[in-house]
Amino acid sequence: MQEQNQREQWGSRAGFLLAAIGSAVGLGNIWRFPYVAYQNGGGAFLVPYLVALLTAGIPFLILAYSIGHRFRGSPPLAFRRIDRRLEFIGWWQVAISFVIAAYYAVIIAWAVRYAGFSIQQDWGSDPEAFLMEQFLQVGDVGTVSEYVSGVFWPLVAVWVFVIGVLALGIRHGIQRANMFFIPLLVVLFGILVVRAVTLDGAELGLDALFTPDWSAITDGSVWVAAYGQIFFSLSIGFGIMITYASHLHRRADLSGSALVAGFANSSFEILAGIGVFATVGFMAAASGVAVGEVASDGVGLAFIAFPQIISTLTAGAGFFGVLFFLSLVIAGVTSLISIVQVVVSTVQDRTGLARIPAVLIVGGGIAVVSILLFPTAQGLHYLDVADHFINQYGVAMAALVIVIVLAWVLRKLPMLQEHVNATSAVRLGTWWQVLLGIVTPVVLGWMMWDSLRQEFEVNYGGYSTDFLLLVGGGVAIGALVFGIVASLFPWRRSDDFQPVDLPVAERGERT
Amino acid sequence: MSTAAVVMMIVAIVIVWGGLVASIVHLRRHPDQRDG
Numbered sequence: 001m002q003e004q005n006q007r008e009q010w011g012s013r014a015g016f017l018l019a020a021i022g023s024a025v026g027l028g029n030i031w032r033f034p035y036v037a038y039q040n041g042g043g044a045f046l047v048p049y050l051v052a053l054l055t056a057g058i059p060f061l062i063l064a065y066s067i068g069h070r071f072r073g074s075p076p077l078a079f080r081r082i083d084r085r086l087e088f089i090g091w092w093q094v095a096i097s098f099v100i101a102a103y104y105a106v107i108i109a110w111a112v113r114y115a116g117f118s119i120q121q122d123w124g125s126d127p128e129a130f131l132m133e134q135f136l137q138v139g140d141v142g143t144v145s146e147y148v149s150g151v152f153w154p155l156v157a158v159w160v161f162v163i164g165v166l167a168l169g170i171r172h173g174i175q176r177a178n179m180f181f182i183p184l185l186v187v188l189f190g191i192l193v194v195r196a197v198t199l200d201g202a203e204l205g206l207d208a209l210f211t212p213d214w215s216a217i218t219d220g221s222v223w224v225a226a227y228g229q230i231f232f233s234l235s236i237g238f239g240i241m242i243t244y245a246s247h248l249h250r251r252a253d254l255s256g257s258a259l260v261a262g263f264a265n266s267s268f269e270i271l272a273g274i275g276v277f278a279t280v281g282f283m284a285a286a287s288g289v290a291v292g293e294v295a296s297d298g299v300g301l302a303f304i305a306f307p308q309i310i311s312t313l314t315a316g317a318g319f320f321g322v323l324f325f326l327s328l329v330i331a332g333v334t335s336l337i338s339i340v341q342v343v344v345s346t347v348q349d350r351t352g353l354a355r356i357p358a359v360l361i362v363g364g365g366i367a368v369v370s371i372l373l374f375p376t377a378q379g380l381h382y383l384d385v386a387d388h389f390i391n392q393y394g395v396a397m398a399a400l401v402i403v404i405v406l407a408w409v410l411r412k413l414p415m416l417q418e419h420v421n422a423t424s425a426v427r428l429g430t431w432w433q434v435l436l437g438i439v440t441p442v443v444l445g446w447m448m449w450d451s452l453r454q455e456f457e458v459n460y461g462g463y464s465t466d467f468l469l470l471v472g473g474g475v476a477i478g479a480l481v482f483g484i485v486a487s488l489f490p491w492r493r494s495d496d497f498q499p500v501d502l503p504v505a506e507r508g509e510r511t
Numbered sequence: 512m513s514t515a516a517v518v519m520m521i522v523a524i525v526i527v528w529g530g531l532v533a534s535i536v537h538l539r540r541h542p543d544q545r546d547g
Binding site for chain 1: 512513515516517518519520522523524526527528530531534535537538540541543544
């Protein structure tokens with residue numbers, strides 16, 4: 001077991017923060033937020049969105065930091081140290097991270113190829129047909145029928161890169177990669193936004209995104225959308241922040257770090273909203289249609305709408321396309337690194353393996369699953385269904401179980417609050433416990449209910465019930481079952497870890 | 512752009528980016544204390 005004094009630490013506070021921001025800023029910031037905001041009241045969405053950030057997002061980030069920091073372990077070890085019976089939650093999160101990493105990597109591989117396609121706009125006049133037929137060669141739903149080499153090789157490259165970064169460790173690998181990539185992402189995406197807002201018609205898109213529809217504020221579904229966006233965007237519930245915070249030094253400021261990471265993530269979302277909608281507005285103006293007809297999200301926005309728009313640009317089309325897809329690659333890779341690290345850190349804690357063998361086993365294992373399943377004619381179907389179900393019934397449900405157990409069953413929040421306050425400049429009060437114990441579970445429960453209700457009303461994505469149960473139900477229930485089973489195996493080595501009650505330090509300027 | 516859209520865009524930028532700047536400034540003013 002890695003003891004406290006052996007646990008590798010971040011080289012600096014900025015290093016930890018950039019890694020935490022790199023983890024939170026992912027594909028969802030670029031391709032999900034703008035459309036969610038547009039669909040849920042435009043400018044008025046800002047109100048529920050900020051309320052969600054402050055009442056659930058940042059409080060939950062602080063909770064995850066405090067668990068990792070006090071109990072100094074990957075999720076299974078940290079939860080086991082809180083209470084032996086909670087170990088399954090950690091393993092559940094590890095399984096969730098495994099599933100998400102496997103499909104997340106393939107989207108990055110697509111973006112790598114599309115950065116290349118952008119130069120000559122290889123998708124031609126029909127980007128949708130190009131994506132589905134030529135590039136992904138999407139086949140019927142079912143078992144894997146053939147491999148697609150155009151996705152296979154970039155996916156292998158993505159995995160080699162991620163494994164290489166992780167093998168270098170927390171400080172020399174993860175921290176260094178984020179200290180390079182996050183500033184680069186801001187610069188590249190910043191250039192893209194400047195270009196986007198100077199396009200003809202940009203104002204139409206920004207108008208559509210920011211014009212407030214105040215009636216939306218009284219609509220419950222808008223609030224569900226806002227809390228959902230904050231939860232999924234901040235990547236809480238995967239155990240990433242528990243893992244990253246376990247490598248912080250003992251007197252790190254937890255609540256202040258959570259505020260920076262939370263606001264940085266939202267800042268990038270606002271920037272992405274401006275960039276994406278200015279671009280969408282240009283397309284609407286150029287083709288004489290309403291903004292709503294061009295706007296979309298997810299795979300459709302990035303790999304169909306954007307290629308179409310890039311082809312419509314008269315000058316600098318290749319440059320604009322490369323900027324957009326490189327931004328997706330960077331945002332995705334820094335998140336993927338953090339997701340895989342959850343599993344790596346867990347295997348190290350559980351087996352005592354050194355970093356490099358653990359990285360090779362874990363990274364190699366996830367890579368094999370990823371490479372076997374996703375660069376195939378059926379890959380898009382698996383990805384779509386696994387993504388929906390593991391998020392709704394894995395990430396969100398694990399978060400719900402964590403807050404209920406810690407707030408109501410074991411009543412650990414006062415202890416964690418004290419732990420945060422011992423080292424942090426922004427002091428937590430009872431309000432933090434109220435937000436986590438009441439507001440967060442109510443909202444997460446509501447999200448879950450809303451989502452379940454829709455599952456029974458209409459089959460997700462129009463897939464057959466059998467396929468949804470097999471793939472969607474399989475990953476969601478499988479992750480939980482794995483968590484429970486893995487927690488039943490006894491640990492051979494003894495754990496004499498004792499959390500340290502840090503004395504409340506006199507805070508102030510320090511030279 | 513309509514006035515309402517411009518106002519909301521500015522409000523969003525000021526609150527969210529302002530929140531980021533304020534939290535960075537606050538954190539910088541309170542350096543972590545290392546174990547002695």
